[in-house]
Amino acid sequence: MNDTAKRMPGGEVLERETRGPVTILTLNRPAARNSLSEELIGAVTRAIGDLGRSDDVRAVVITGAGSAFSSGHDLKELTAHRNDPDRGRAFFEKTLKACSEMMLSIVRCPKPVIAAVNGIATAAGCQLVATCDLAVASVDARFATPGVNIGLFCSTPMVALSRNLSRKASMEMLLLGEMIGADDAKACGLVNRVVAADRVVNEAVELGRKIAEKPKATLKIGKEAFYRQLEMPLEEAYAYASSVMVENMLHDEAEEGIGAFLDKREPRWPR
CATH class of the missing domain: 1.10.12.10 (Lyase 2-enoyl-coa Hydratase, Chain  A, domain 2)
Structure with missing residues (x-):
């Protein structure tokens, strides 16, 4: 897979940074708006598993490199498999199963996982925010489950949304596919806090540090x-x-x- 241009120079698709008891995981495909490729999904799942087992880590923060948190599944990667003999069915099934396992790894992780949302979080990226235990958003963050607009209803993001938002709020996002701002996301329960853009990661880390003081x-x-x-x-x-x-x-x-x-x-x- 040609990912070179979609990573920060010299970087991996997932970067780790340690700040005391808190580990920051940065989705690192900024040129692709941190879309969830097969490689990135696997990297996140493995990292969450490792951090969950670590005695040194007490909380995990997930954020995105560049101007986006995550735009959801890598549609170019998915579309490339339409030429497979089965029209992509096997790859689609494998990818969606892997993405579901990634989300479940966050829920099952014994450590709190906090989303630090910079920029857009759409489709499976929005699902990732809803799946995290807590979420901090920058004032300019925006959220959407826009699949309905391209003929692909956001059915898997629906699972996380419907378990975190009210039914009416979830259905509005799913049926309209429109962007909502950070304040509306907070009002409907998708995020916990809204802060200045240059504070979003630090705020999430501070939450993690406070939690780390608990038994x-x-x-x-x-x-x-x-x-x-x-x-x-x-x-x-x-x-x-x-x-x-x-x-x-x-x-x-x-x-x-x-x-x-x-x-x-x-x-x-x-x-």
Whole structure:
């Protein structure tokens, strides 16, 4: 695959930077508006897996190089496979499965994953924002699921949108395919904070650092429980959450944290 012109000079499709307990992953195909090629999808999935297992990493930030966060799937790469004997079916299936696995790797990652959205986040790029646990957007960020405009309904982005936004907000984005600004994205729950463009990554890192100060095992327990209970009926969710809290109460972190609160002192978290 000829990706040379689509990377920063001398760079990989995914760059890593460490800032204390926070690792920044930068989608690095700026000339292609950080579209999610097969190579980039694989790189993100592997990186999230590695960082989830690292004892040194407490939070992950995902951002984009250049003027875009991500424009979604690499349509040129997909279209090139229409000349395959099966008209591209096998490649389309492989790519969409890989993209779904990438999104699931973020949900399953025991560390919080924060999107730092610079510029546009469209289609699967918007899906990536919705999938992250938190999202910070620059004031000039814009979001869309525009597939309906080119005859390709954003069905996989729909999964993340419908689980994060209201039904009406999700359907409006999916049916109209129009761009929305950062303030509207915040109002409908797609992002948490809107900041100046030159602050977006630093703001996301600061969120990660604040989270890193919290007890590690408690965060892991809580993130997993959050996503699992979302898919349960109400009564089942309460039963599950209650069992999680019982196990959490028996953990050393809860014993130390509650003891510190009662003793009116700062907790000394187990490492």
